[in-house]
Amino acid sequence: MSFVEVERVSQSYDRRPILDRVSMSAKEGEFISIVGASGCGKSTFLRLLLAQEQPTRGRITIAGARPAREPGPDRGVVFQRYSVFPHMSVRQNLVAASALGANFFGCLFGAKRKAAQKTADDTLERIGLAHVAHAYPSALSGGMQQRLAIAQALMARPKILLLDEPFGALDPGTRITMHEFLMELRRETGMTVFMVTHDLGEGFKLGDRVLVFDKPRWDPVDPNAIGATITYDFDARDSGIPFQRLQEKTHVPIEA
Amino acid sequence: MQDRPRTLRWINRRPDRAISFLLVIIPFVLxxxxxxxxxEARLAVNPADKLLPAPTQIMETAERLITEADKRSGKILFWSDTAASLSRLARGVAIAAGIALAFGLIIGILPYARTMLSPFVNVLSMIPPLAILPILFILLGLGxxxxxxxxxxxxxPFLIRDLAQRVAELPTEQIVKAQTLGASSFAIGLRVALPQALPRLLGSLRxxxxxAWLFLIAAEAVAADAGLGYRIFLVRRYLAMDVILTYVIWITLLAFLLDLALRLISRHAFPWAEEGL
Known part of the structure; x- marks a missing residue:
């Protein structure tokens, strides 16, 4: 059985279908990019994977566990913005990543606190943020904030990492640095990653697979009548070159 | 094209430092x-006029009030009034802040609490507090x-609504992130919502x-034996405008200083919230 299993998942809001019978599966350690036009349910799909929302129909299982009903430590997430806590310094953000889930109060004391601080300091050293350890996130550049957000998400050792346009707000140069940072982390951890992106090049560069979300057909009377699904599933290994090597066998058939 | 010096639009002109200072003091001076x-006009007609005492007379009265002890009690009434009023104000505001923080947090975080308490607090906030002052005097005595x-x-009620609003407006991303780090509802309230609600609490306290001053002075006016509001309403009987004006200026100054203190505290204690204040 695959690591992540998505079985005929549909989601609609007020009876307006957003996603329609999405099925896919991913192996452990795969990096899956998700692209598609605006409003095609990419972010909805990510929220479903995150268990922030429940699908109207279908189910999502991760590592054979029962479908989650709320976000938990088996899923890590980085959003485009607001992913770090603005009232904590960089170091406190990382300590909090260990502390929040440690007990009911979300606080650590004594030796455990020391250990969490040590881990935080090591991580800061590794991700190159040690020099701003005591600064607040608002004082950091966009790239630094996202590096912190990714490191923070990984502190909880999630089974899958979900990225919602994590580099969407960064300038092109910083984006490339962040790609290297993310690939390095991935080599180290072998993490399973789902990344929603608007940038096709980024999707193919980072991903092992690129899923395209789109509406399979258009209702000429009511454009909102039909939900989106996965219309293409590209193999994007060897750095996505050639970019579009359509795998007919993984092509998701559209059911009538 | 006409070659005349282009003047800036008024929306783009800003006063420099010296002119700013001048502009600030002009209304006060006027x-x-x-x-x-x-x-002067009134005093010229009737030197014994009490309605608009001369500024010099107000100064003299203020000096007398601040330095001279009351013959009967031996206390300087000005300072004992100030102490009585400030202590009432501080206790009232502290109690309000504590209740508002607790209820604002749970209403902001927990959908169950929001459903149950939010309409209730909204209704409570519609009650004019002064209308229930008699009830308070009857129930709690005149003390x-x-x-x-x-x-x-x-x-x-205002503080609760404001805080609940602020907590509910915390980006969903932060709350979801905390959940993916394994935080319990309590931990999210304590470590994520509470610290971000505190600067807002200070802001709404300001x-x-x-x-708060309004309610304090109203309560003191009705029944008290000391306090700034009490004194103002007491000397009103003797048309002692010089005393009333001294007290009004003093209350204004106190209110200004309290506001300034709260602003400095929040800037100092919550440097990360700089732009939100």
Missing amino acids: VFLAYTIGS ETSKVALIAIGIT LSLGP
């Missing part, structure tokens, strides 16, 4: 002048409790100080 002229209670009751 009011002072208007008062002085009115006062300190009823005055402190009026202040607390007067500003708590806004509430005006109403």
Whole structure:
């Protein structure tokens, strides 16, 4: 059985279908990019994977566990913005990543606190943020904030990492640095990653697979009548070159 | 094309430092002048006029009030009034802040609490606090409790609504992130929502100080034996405008200083919230 299993998942809001019978599966350690036009349910799909929302129909299982009903430590997430806590310094953000889930109060004391601080300091050293350890996130550049957000998400050792346009707000140069940072982390951890992106090049560069979300057909009377699904599933290994090597066998058939 | 010097639009002109200072003091000077002229005009007609005492006379009265002890009690009434009022204000505001923080947090975080309490607090906030002052006097007596209670009751609903709003407006991303780090509801309230609600609490306290003073002075006017509001309403019987004006200026100054203190505290204690204040 695959690591992540998505079985005929549909989601609609007020009876307006957003996603329609999405099925896919991913192996452990795969990096899956998700692209598609605006409003095609990419972010909805990510929220479903995150268990922030429940699908109207279908189910999502991760590592054979029962479908989650709320976000938990088996899923890590980085959003485009607001992913770090603005009232904590960089170091406190990382300590909090260990502390929040440690007990009911979300606080650590004594030796455990020391250990969490040590881990935080090591991580800061590794991700190159040690020099701003005591600064607040608002004082950091966009790239630094996202590096912190990714490191923070990984502190909880999630089974899958979900990225919602994590580099969407960064300038092109910083984006490339962040790609290297993310690939390095991935080599180290072998993490399973789902990344929603608007940038096709980024999707193919980072991903092992690129899923395209789109509406399979258009209702000429009511454009909102039909939900989106996965219309293409590209193999994007060897750095996505050639970019579009359509795998007919993984092509998701559209059911009538 | 016409070759005349282009003048800036007024929306793009900004006063420099010296002119800013001048602009700031102009309204104050104008009011002072208007008062002085009115006062002189009245005093010229009737030197015993009590309605608009001359500024010099107000100064003399203020000096007497601040330094001379009351013959009967031996206390300087000005300072004992100030102490009585400030202590009532502080207790009322502290109680309001504590209640508002607790309820604002749970209403902001927990959908169950929001469903149950949010309409209730909205209805409570519609009650004009002064209308229930008689009830407070009947229930709690004429002592300190009823005055402190009026202040607390007067500003708590606003504080709760404001804090609940602020907590509910925390980006969903932050709350979801905390959940993916394994935090319990309590931990999210304590470590994510509470610290971000505190600067907002100080901000809304600053806004509430005006109403708090209003309720304090109203309560003191009705029944008290000391306090700034009590004194003003007492000397009203003797048309002692010089005393009333001294007290009014003093209350204004106190309110200004309290506001400034709260602003400095929040800037100092919450450097990360700089732009939100």
